[in-house]
Amino acid sequence: MGQRPIPAISMRDFENRKEEIGRKLVDAAEKIGFFTLVDHVLSVEEIEKQFAVSQKYFAQPMEKKREIPYDNNTSLGYEKNYTVLARLWVSLRTTSRKPWMYQRTNCTNQLRMLYYPEVENSAGGWRHGNHTDIGCLTLVFQRDGEDGLDVMPGRKTHTSAIHGDDFFLIPAKMGPIVVNIGDMLMAWSDDRFKANWHRVRAKSVGFSPARYSLGYFNMGREDFVFQGPLKKYPAITCGEYFHNHIKKQFEFFFACLCMSIEWKN
Template sequence: MGDCTEAGVPVIDFSAYRLSLTKPDTTQFQKLVGDVHKALTTIGFFYIVNTDFPHAKVDELYKVSKEFFDLPLEGKQNPPISANRSQGYAKIGRERLNTDRPYGDLKESFNYSAATKDNEWPIESACPGFKTTNKDFFDLCVPLHDRVLEVMAHGLNLEDPLFFVKRHAEPTMNCLRTLFYPSLSDVTAREQQVRCGEHTDYGAITLLFQQRPGLEVCKSDGSYFRVPLVEGGILVNVGDLMQRWTSDLYIATKHRVLLDDSAEERGKSRQSVVFFGYPSIDTTIECIDKSNKYPPIDSMEYLDSRFYDTY
C-alpha cells in the first residue's frame, strides 16, 4: 500500500488509472487494486492522489457556494427547496445524522442530484453561477467515481469489472453536496450539538473534498481519530449499501465532525464538498458472494428510509 497519514489513513497513488488514461496502466494497476481492496477491508477510508482531477474547480465551487450560504435565509429558500431525497437546501439544524443526539447538526447544505428540478435552485440573480458551477462539478466527479468502482470490482475479482458502474447508471440519485459550517462566533451550539453527528454513509461510495481538517473516523475499538488533510488528496469511503453488497467485506465506517477544540478554531467557519455515489433507483442490492447474509433490498427503498430518518 502507499503512504499513510499520521492517523493511519492510506494514501493511494491513483496514477495507474488517472482520468487522462483511456485504459489502466497494466504494470501498476494491480498494485492500485490491491491497495484499495486492503484499505476497504480494514479501515474503510483512503485518500487518492494523482487522479488528474482539476482541483482548481474545488476552489471555484467553494467560492460560489460561500456566496450562496451568505444569502439571507429567505434567499436560500425562495423559491421553496425540498431537503428530502438529497435534493435542495437544508438549513442549520435541519439534518440530524445521529438520531440519538437531541438536536440537528450545526451545518447547512445544498444538495444537487441529476433529478433536481429547475425550481429547486436559488434565483440566478441572487447567486450568479451557482447552478452552473454545481452541475459542472457534479459532471467532473462522475468519471472518477466510476473508476473507483471499477477498481473495487477488480479487487473483489468480479467477472464483470463494470458490475458496479453499470448499476450506478442513470437514473440514479448520485448527489453533490456543498456544506457550510458556520463560525461558533455567529451561532450558539446547544448541549450535545455537533457539526455532523456520528453516522455511516448511505450509498455505495463517497468522495470528500476537504477545506480544513475536522473529520473524525471511528476505529475498531470505538474510539475516533481525526483525519489530517492531504494536499491534492480526495478522501474515499464506502457506505451501507456497498457493505451489504459485499457481505461486510468492505466496511462502512462511522465518522463525524465535532465542534472545534480551541477558541481560535471555533471562531472560523469551514466548508466541504461531498459527492455521494448511489446505485441506480431500480437496482436490487444482493450479496455478490451469494451468501445471502443480507436479504435483497431495493436501493431506493433503503435510501428513502435513511433520508426519512435524517430529515
C-alpha cells in the same frame, strides 16, 4: 482523540497500475473503510472553483437560499440546522444534482455543498453528529486548515450501532480526495467492506474557523437490485435501501432532538 494516518493511494499511471491500485483499494476498504486518493485527474484549481461556487451560494441572504426548499423524500435542497443535538451546533447544507458530476437517469447520486460557521470555545461540540453514509462510496473534498472530520473504525455489520468514542481526526487538505465506504456497499459486500462511523466536530479549545466541504455520494440507480455474493442479506433495490435509511435517519435525529429538549428542561 488523536490522529492516525489513513492509506493514501496514488492514481498515477493508472492504466499500467490497475492491479496494484485495485489491491490497495480493496485492502483499505476491508480494514478501515476510509482512504485518500492522490495524483488523480482533478486539479486544485478545478476543486477551488467548486468551493468558490459553494461560498457564493452560502453568502446569499437566507430568503434567497430558501428558494431551493429541502425535500425529505429525495434529501435534495437547502437545509439549515441539519444536526441539532444537546450542543445545538448549526450546519447549513445544500444538495445538488449538478453542476460538477453528470447525473444519470434514475440515479440517486448527490453532490452536497456543506458549510459549518466559525465558532469560538466550542468545547469540542458537534457540527455534524455521529453517522454512516447511506450509499456505496462518498468522495469528500476539503480545504486546508478546516479540520473536523473524525473517523471511528471497527464496525462489524452494516446495521451495527455505534460502539464507543474512539475517533481519530483526518486532517483537511486541499487536493486529496477522502473516500469512504457507505452502508449500501457494506451490505452489498456481505459486510466485507466497512462503512464506519464518522462525524464533524469543532475544536475542543479556542477558535474553530468556518468549514466548507464538498461531498459526492454514489448510490446507484433507483431500480437496480443488489445482493452480496454470499446472499447474507435479502435482495433489495438501491431506491428501497436509500429511502428506508432516510426514514430511519429522521427517526433517529428526531429521537435525539427530543432527548436534547428533555435534557435542557
